[in-house]
Amino acid sequence: MNRMDQIVAYRCKKCGRIHYPCHDRCLDCKGRDFDRLVAEGDAKLLTYTQIFNLPWGFEVRFLIIGIVEFENKVKAMGQIHAASLEGIHAGMLLKPAWQPVRQVAGEAVYGLVLYP
Amino acid sequence: MTVDMELEAVLRAPELEMPPYPPKVITLANSKKMVVRPIKREDVPTLLKVVRPTLDIPRDYYDIVGARLYAELLGWYRYRVRNEYCLIGQVDGFVVGMVNGRMWDQNIGISLHTLAIDRGLHVGAHLFASKMEYHIEHLGQQEVWITAESPIGFRRWMIEYGLIKQEGVQHELGGATSYKLTRDLYFETKPRLVAGVRPVPQELLDQAMQSILIASEAEVTEKICGVKGR
Amino acid sequence: MRDVAVIGVGIIPFGRRDEDSLLDMLAYSSLKALDDAGLGEKGVDALYVANMGAGILQHQTAIASALADRLSLLPCSADTVENGPASGASAIKNGVLAIASGYYDTVLVAGGEKMREVVGWKATDFVATLTHPQVEYPYGITLPGMAGMLARLYMEKYGLTEEQLIAVSLKNQRMGSLNPYSHVEMMITKEGIHDHRDAIVNNPMAADPLHLYDMCPVSDGAAAVMLCALEKASQFTSNVPVVVAGFGQATDTHTLQERDDPTELKAVTLAAQQAFARAGLTPQDVDVAELHDAFTILEIVESERVGFFKTGEGGKAAERGETALGGKIPINMSGGLKARGHPVGATGVAQVVDIVFQLRHALPEGRQVKNAKVGFTLNFGGFGNNIVSFVLRRAE
Numbered sequence: 001m002n003r004m005d006q007i008v009a010y011r012c013k014k015c016g017r018i019h020y021p022c023h024d025r026c027l028d029c030k031g032r033d034f035d036r037l038v039a040e041g042d043a044k045l046l047t048y049t050q051i052f053n054l055p056w057g058f059e060v061r062f063l064i065i066g067i068v069e070f071e072n073k074v075k076a077m078g079q080i081h082a083a084s085l086e087g088i089h090a091g092m093l094l095k096p097a098w099q100p101v102r103q104v105a106g107e108a109v110y111g112l113v114l115y116p
Numbered sequence: 117m118t119v120d121m122e123l124e125a126v127l128r129a130p131e132l133e134m135p136p137y138p139p140k141v142i143t144l145a146n147s148k149k150m151v152v153r154p155i156k157r158e159d160v161p162t163l164l165k166v167v168r169p170t171l172d173i174p175r176d177y178y179d180i181v182g183a184r185l186y187a188e189l190l191g192w193y194r195y196r197v198r199n200e201y202c203l204i205g206q207v208d209g210f211v212v213g214m215v216n217g218r219m220w221d222q223n224i225g226i227s228l229h230t231l232a233i234d235r236g237l238h239v240g241a242h243l244f245a246s247k248m249e250y251h252i253e254h255l256g257q258q259e260v261w262i263t264a265e266s267p268i269g270f271r272r273w274m275i276e277y278g279l280i281k282q283e284g285v286q287h288e289l290g291g292a293t294s295y296k297l298t299r300d301l302y303f304e305t306k307p308r309l310v311a312g313v314r315p316v317p318q319e320l321l322d323q324a325m326q327s328i329l330i331a332s333e334a335e336v337t338e339k340i341c342g343v344k345g346r
Numbered sequence: 347m348r349d350v351a352v353i354g355v356g357i358i359p360f361g362r363r364d365e366d367s368l369l370d371m372l373a374y375s376s377l378k379a380l381d382d383a384g385l386g387e388k389g390v391d392a393l394y395v396a397n398m399g400a401g402i403l404q405h406q407t408a409i410a411s412a413l414a415d416r417l418s419l420l421p422c423s424a425d426t427v428e429n430g431p432a433s434g435a436s437a438i439k440n441g442v443l444a445i446a447s448g449y450y451d452t453v454l455v456a457g458g459e460k461m462r463e464v465v466g467w468k469a470t471d472f473v474a475t476l477t478h479p480q481v482e483y484p485y486g487i488t489l490p491g492m493a494g495m496l497a498r499l500y501m502e503k504y505g506l507t508e509e510q511l512i513a514v515s516l517k518n519q520r521m522g523s524l525n526p527y528s529h530v531e532m533m534i535t536k537e538g539i540h541d542h543r544d545a546i547v548n549n550p551m552a553a554d555p556l557h558l559y560d561m562c563p564v565s566d567g568a569a570a571v572m573l574c575a576l577e578k579a580s581q582f583t584s585n586v587p588v589v590v591a592g593f594g595q596a597t598d599t600h601t602l603q604e605r606d607d608p609t610e611l612k613a614v615t616l617a618a619q620q621a622f623a624r625a626g627l628t629p630q631d632v633d634v635a636e637l638h639d640a641f642t643i644l645e646i647v648e649s650e651r652v653g654f655f656k657t658g659e660g661g662k663a664a665e666r667g668e669t670a671l672g673g674k675i676p677i678n679m680s681g682g683l684k685a686r687g688h689p690v691g692a693t694g695v696a697q698v699v700d701i702v703f704q705l706r707h708a709l710p711e712g713r714q715v716k717n718a719k720v721g722f723t724l725n726f727g728g729f730g731n732n733i734v735s736f737v738l739r740r741a742e
Binding site for chain 2: 364465466467530532533534535537538539542543544545546547548549550559
């Protein structure tokens with residue numbers, strides 16, 4: 001099973017709500033105690049877009065970005081590695097990886113990359 | 117001006133055969149019909165009237181593009197630039213934009229400048245695409261060398277077409293980084309970037325060919341800088 | 347609590363204003379509002395200035411202090427209010443509270459932004475700084491991208507069509523062409539942006555499934571309103587006062603991924619409900635509305651969430667012309683953000699200015715909603731995570 005050690009979510013000890021990123025109080029019950037929860041498993045695509053007119057710092061024509069839900073219910077945004085939207089659809093399973101997503105001042109910034 | 121033809125025979129460079137660009141019509145976002153067609157050398161003085169006001173418009177580097185385009189067109193008119201052409205976009209007979217380029221040799225085309233007078237309607241993008249179409253499909257060239265003098269141009273050409281950076285190759289427009297469009301790249305991008313239909317309906321073509329209408333200098337400035345002077 | 351009225355408004359043409367600084371624009375619109383309110387040489391008790399990005403874009407901070415000085419409003423209190431693209435409405439809300447509480451009698455609120463000073467992709471990056479800095483921004487997500495994801499979810503859930511989005515785009519661009527303060531004055535046609543084969547170049551995909559003409563432009567601009575205790579309005583002007591009958595504000599999760607159903611836009615619903623409850627009115631009482639159509643999808647979803655249409659019906663209503671002039675509820679008769687433009691700090695103020703024009707019955711035929719008595723505004727901050735709305739009514 002895929003395990004994304006870099007994506008650490010927080011499950012409220014009181015009500016079980018999963019948070020990613022972290023919050024100081026639970027969004028549902030205001031609880032302050034959380035268990036760490038590493039994102040695991042394949043990632044189910046919930047929604048996505050292909051963005052043109054990118055912000056400063058990206059010298060590519062477009063990015064495909066989506067929001068996924070891992071098998072253990074952690075939800076996260078990531079870049080989808082694909083040449084086009086052909087074959088991409090909500091509900092499909094994607095393989096997650098932790099890879100460079102952009103360059104800042106010549107340094108690679110790592111993040112969630114999703115493979116169809 | 118009297119021309120010494122004996123001297124001209126020495127100074128004028130021999131030109132390559134260039135089949136003319138076949139006119140086409142593009143439907144713009146406001147449904148207006150833009151006829152894209154080549155001009156003849158003798159049309160240059162008329163066209164220069166629409167370029168002249170841009171020399172005083174620093175916005176979006178219109179002054180640089182305008183000054184260089186002016187010189188290139190004049191150079192073509194006076195037989196000092198080799199293998200040059202100019203395509204114009206006309207709406208209701210009026211010039212709304214223009215592009216020019218030339219053949220470096222049989223295989224390599226040089227993209228020179230793109231000037232949009234009417235803005236916000238993708239006129240520049242349409243005309244640039246027409247220029248690429250001319251080099252690849254009608255002049256039969258293998259590649260077109262391109263550079264950008266404005267951020268808009270960089271975004272539109274280098275990013276939109278995914279042009280190939282030519283490390284160490286200088287473009288003749290002052291040595292800025294050169295990019296190239298290959299035949300493969302052109303045909304890959306053509307479906308989303310090259311618009312227009314042929315033949316142009318006779319009535320539209322007649323209107324465009326009848327005369328090149330030019331807006332006044334004030335109107336040109338207004339079109340480029342915005343209708344409220346902003 | 348006292349009733350608060352808008353007694354003066356000022357707005358300058360939005361667009362690209364290379365020749366004006368941010369302070370110039372704020373000053374021009376403020377002077378118009380002061381004059382409209384008949385303030386003459388009097389001062390104001392307080393000044394609130396809405397601005398999102400001068401610190402980033404102009405390398406200038408403390409804008410309110412600078413404007414108070416420039417307008418010779420010293421020694422009034424002065425605060426800059428930053429709430430992303432909802433800064434404008436937030437600043438007005440603060441002004442309303444200050445007067446309603448009895449602490450101040452007169453408050454000037456100005457909102458402005460100068461976004462065209464930088465190239466487009468730097469402006470896009472600037473606006474994207476409101477996304478989550480660790481789990482969203484690094485991926486290159488933009489606000490149009492957020493709207494694209496929302497639109498896709500909404501299409502799947504409610505069957506929204508491209509034609510419905512286009513109906514919003516055409517309506518707002520047509521209204522913008524009639525508004526002298528509008529950034530975009532160009533008419534477009536369905537043929538040119540959709541039906542004709544050349545539309546693929548004219549109206550390229552921007553953030554799938556949204557196209558270029560689903561997006562608002564990046565603009566410079568400023569607008570201002572003069573607020574006053576209703577009981578004192580007649581001391582300044584004979585303008586028909588427009589009463590701030592109610593406001594609402596609500597927040598939602600910072601990230602889109604943490605919302606159970608991102609299409610719900612909960613904060614929009616809550617902000618509208620609060621505003622209507624405070625005003626003692628309902629969505630059915632509204633004659634004209636200015637909604638935050640930074641993207642066409644937003645106008646449609648907002649029109650449902652604030653209560654003008656049932657869920658899933660907003661797109662169909664737009665296509666049927668129910669949001670056009672003469673329709674059930676005319677929306678964005680200014681052209682909206684789509685055409686008037688979206689200088690982020692100015693937008694919330696400009697929306698109120700446009701509703702005041704409507705409620706004064708001051709607009710020409712073609713834009714004026716006949717006999718409009720109640721207006722509504724919705725200013726959308728973040729990507730739906732901080733919403734401010736107003737219900738305004740004409741004082742009879």
